[in-house]
Amino acid sequence: MLFVLAVLYTVYGAGMRMTAFEMTAMRDMRDMPGPLIPGVWSVAYATLVFLMWWVMMIAMMLPSVAPTVLLNAALLRHTGDADRVPAISAAFASGYLLTWAGFSLVATAMQWALEAAGLVSATMMTLIEKWPGALVLIAAGVFQFTPMKAACLEHCRTPAKFLTEQRRTGTQGAFLMGAEHGTYCLGCCWFLMALLFVGGIMNLIWIAGIAIFVAVEKLTPFGDTISKIAGAGLILWGALIFVNLV
Structure with missing residues (x-):
């Protein structure tokens, strides 16, 4: 249910100026003018951007976790906590998602800074010039x-190794395990x-595309x-952009 809600929130861009459908359809209009002054954010708008990032991370990462x-x-x-499985599982997931909340906070700050510097479009939320994207x-x-x-x-x-070697008991222990697992996932x-x-x-x-790749990277034998x-492909893609710019 949480995954479905996160997907719907992301797709319909709750609170944002356009839905994700509209943003995707106009993806080639990298510097389309809008009503806002780039880098001038209210607290309410900054909160909406943070929620956009966090809910999007939930939608992207829940399938792989x-x-x-x-x-x-x-x-x-198979333990003495058998009757508390739902609560402990929720605590584990909460710790995991809190880690991505931290990432979303940093991503929000980065988006604001890049927008204020004129590198990211305030309307389309993408790098305006091609060379920063290549980098x-x-x-x-x-x-x-x-x-x-x-x-x-x-x-x-190897989640089984982590769950057996780093096991902590109770909801607090599960929360800490989720946060630790989320930290590794974030690092990845x-x-x-x-x-x-x-x-x-x-x-x-x-x-x-990124969500599917993350799931394939983590969950498949290869x-x-x-x-x-993918790493080699990204390097080649960026290099080709630079070649076309010079």
């Missing part, structure tokens, strides 16, 4: 080959989420290989 939550629930049914693509591709990416991806691909995926600035923060094609192939 769902197997871990379900596995944890299955393990709990992000190359950097995201390089990140796919880093030890940090490898370590975090290994953690995300944060640069991929930065790609939304390239394609458009509310571009449904990019949102769905996820590590896919990660490296």
Whole structure:
């Protein structure tokens, strides 16, 4: 139910000036003028942007973390907490999602700063010029080959090891486990989420594409290989953009 609500909120852009459908349809209009002065945000608008990011992260990340939550629930049914499975599972998910709330707060601040600097469109929420996008693509591709990416991806691909070796009891323990798991997941995926600035923060094609890639990378037997192939592809894509600009 939470996933469905998050998807609907993201698609219909509750509180934003346009829905994600409209933003996706106009994705090539990177610097379309709008009613707001770039970088001049009210507290209410900043809150809406933060909610947009956080709910979007919930919609994108719940499918890939769902197997871990379900596995944890299955393990709990064989312990003394069997009668508290729903509450403990909710605590685990809450800790996980709180981690992404932290990321969303940083992403909101980054969006405001880039918009104020004239790099991100206030209307279309995407990088206006192509060269910054090329840099992000190359950097995201390089990140796919880093030890940090490898370590975090290994953690995300072996949830059973984490749930057995780092088990904590009760709802508070589950919350801390969820937050820890979310931190590894964030370490694995944060640069991929930065790609939304390239394609458009509310571009449904990019949102769905990144979410599917994250799930494939984490949940399939060949996820590590896919990660490296994607890294090489991102570097090549960014380089080709630079070649076309010079």
